[in-house]
Amino acid sequence: MRETIVIANQKGGVGKTTTAVNLSASLAAAEKRVLLIDTDPQANATIGLGFSRSDYEYNIYHVLSGRKKLEETILKTELPQLDLVPSNIGLVGIEKEFYDSDTEGKELILKRKLRDLKSEYDYIIIDSPPALGPITVNALSAADSIIIPIQCEFYALEGLAQLLNTVKLIKKSINPKLKIKGFLPTMYSEQNNLSRQVLLDLEHHFKNKLFENKDKSYVIIPRNIRLAESPSFGKPILLYDIKAKGSVAYQNLAESILASA
Ligand SMILES: Nc1ncnc2c1ncn2[C@@H]1O[C@H](COP(=O)(O)OP(=O)(O)O)[C@@H](O)[C@H]1O
Ligand SMILES: [Mg+2]
Incomplete structure (x- = not known):
């Protein structure tokens, strides 16, 4: 049975793409077959895996606009x-095509393509805009x-109510099986009081929705320069610096997901 996980948070810069790329790579390294779907027009996951415009003819746009099947857009990675x-x-x-056309079920195109x-x-891991x-x-x-990445910084939980409300509405209307798999604290700094406060807040509100390591501590993605560097080499962190703290943290996230599967 395949599982489709979307990495989402409407805030920019919270670690969605970093999580999508490195969770996908860590699951793949654990011998799972993984398809990462980049649905952000900024294409950071695509670029972060080393691809440029000349490497492909079709992309997710052609799928969402109904022109191509997913199979016709799939690229092999390293x-x-x-x-x-x-x-x-x-x-x-x-977005304009969606608004201009009045085709029914526009919100279900990706679901149908995946079917x-x-x-x-x-x-199947989906990075979102x-x-x-x-x-x-x-x-x-x-x-x-x-999976909702939460950047351990000021205003971390701002906007979360709106996101959770959207999840609730989608659950009620079109996708009853949608579950919150977990909140993932990202860019955590030990020395930073704010980071610790955000983690305490998450623990307080969503204790049973944090990922756990084998020793029952929470999976926390540290602020780690190697994680920020690896996309510029077109690689997930485990092909760039497998022992870096950030790499180990994403491998732990993958393990936690596999353990609960
Ligand atoms: N744990 C981390 N440590 C250091 N830098 C990070 C970390 N996670 C993400 N970054 C960097 O922060 C920026 C935003 O992250 P990104 O994953 O692109 O967020 P989003 O997809 O939510 O916009 C990127 O430059 C990325 O390399
Ligand atoms: Mg992104």
Whole structure:
């Protein structure tokens, strides 16, 4: 049974793409077959895995606009078990196409495309754009669960109510099986009181929705320069510096997900 997980938070810069890329790579390194779907027009996951515009003809835009099947857009990555559906700035056009057309079920296009996907994957990970617009709604409608990265900084929980409300609405209307898989504290700094406060807040409100390591401590992604550097080499962190703290933390996240599967 494959599981589709969307990484979402309408705030930008909270670690969605870093999580999507490195969770996907860590699951692939654990011998799972993984498809990462980049649905952000900024295409950071695509670029972070080393692809540029000349490497592909079709991208997620062609899928969401109904022109292509997912299979026709899939790229092989440097990790044998990890494939990618790339994105591209052209995807910004999809929002206008969605608004202009009055086709029923626009929010279900990705779900239908995934249903038609014949290739075998254990996990489908969807990176989403920093907005609660039609692309994110498509992703949430297609997913089994959502992981919400929370940057351990000031205003971390601001906007969360709106996101949780969107999840609730989608659950009620189009995707009853959608679950919150967990909140993931990102960019945590030991020395920073704010970081510690955000973690305490998360623990207070969502204790049973934090990922756990084998020793029952929480999975926390530290602020780690290697994580920020690896996309510029077109690699997930485990192909860039497997022993870096950030790499170990994402491997722990993958283990926690596999342990609860
Ligand atoms: N744990 C981390 N430590 C250091 N830098 C990080 C970490 N996570 C993300 N970053 C950096 O922060 C920026 C925003 O992260 P990103 O994953 O692109 O967020 P989003 O996809 O939510 O916009 C990027 O430059 C990324 O490299
Ligand atoms: Mg991103």
